[in-house]
Structures are given as C-alpha cells and as structure tokens.
Amino acid sequence: MIIKIVNESNNPLPEYSTEMSAGMDLRAYLEEPVALKPMERKLIPTGLYIELPKGFEAQIRPRSGLAIKKGITVLNSPGTIDADYRGEIRVIVINLSQEEFIIESGERICQMVVASHETVEWKPVEVLSETQRGAGGFGHTGKN
C-alpha cells in the first residue's frame, strides 16, 4: 500500500529490514541528544507525519534489542497512530534499566507496524452465548 508521509527530519524514511519484516524502525529527530535517567520517560519526536487510509492504524512498538540490552522500551506499547491523526509521530520511551541512556538524533528507537482494523457496531443483548470456558480466565485452568 502507499501511504503519504511528510518527513521534516534529516533522517531517511522508515524502511523494512527485510522483504518479510512487519516493523519499520523509527528514528529520533532531536536538536541535541536526550538523556534518560533510570525509570525516566520522555516524549521523543520523529519528524514524521503520516496519512493512513481509513481502516488502518500504525502501532508503535519497542525494539527487542534495545529492550534486552539497554532496558529501553515504549511505555504505551503498542502506541496507536489513528488514521485521522495529522500531527507528528512521537514516541514515549522509558528507561527501565539502572543506567542512564542517551538517545542521539537519528538513532532507531522503536518500530512501527501498519495494521488494518475492524470497525465495530455494538449490538446490546441480555445474555451472551454459552461456551466451555464461560467466565473462567486469568489462569483458572492451572499453571500447566
């Protein structure tokens, strides 16, 4: 699919790392490096603005490498970019490690997945259909 994008940063447009990958890495767009202290969260600009077609969303997700090596993740993961949003894509990152982490401009801080979604109409009813599980959940079948 083709998606309109405005890139006000000097970073390259987001790219898939392989022909079959789902996520495109997004880069920070900063005037100067940003320091994240342990447990600190910050909103990081990307300089990107997109126009998604109706029925689609973009999800902002952590990069696993940054998460395992540095404890850096996306706080509201998956962040939702709505099809009617015309503002800058920004990323809420949090440092869950015990060391300060410095984000440089141009650094790949998260990944974005474009996904289709259903549009729901509610049908209020008195009862729902019966199933074997019923209301059981949250591990009610035991550990294994």
Ligand SMILES: O=c1ccn([C@H]2C[C@H](O)[C@@H](COP(=O)(O)OP(=O)(O)OP(=O)(O)O)O2)c(=O)[nH]1
């Ligand atoms: O990680 C994110 C999440 C959201 N947004 C932008 C795009 C999205 O369409 C808009 C609103 O996001 P969301 O619906 O999650 O925010 P809200 O807290 O419910 O605010 P609103 O009342 O503006 O919908 O903010 C981002 O740039 N990054």
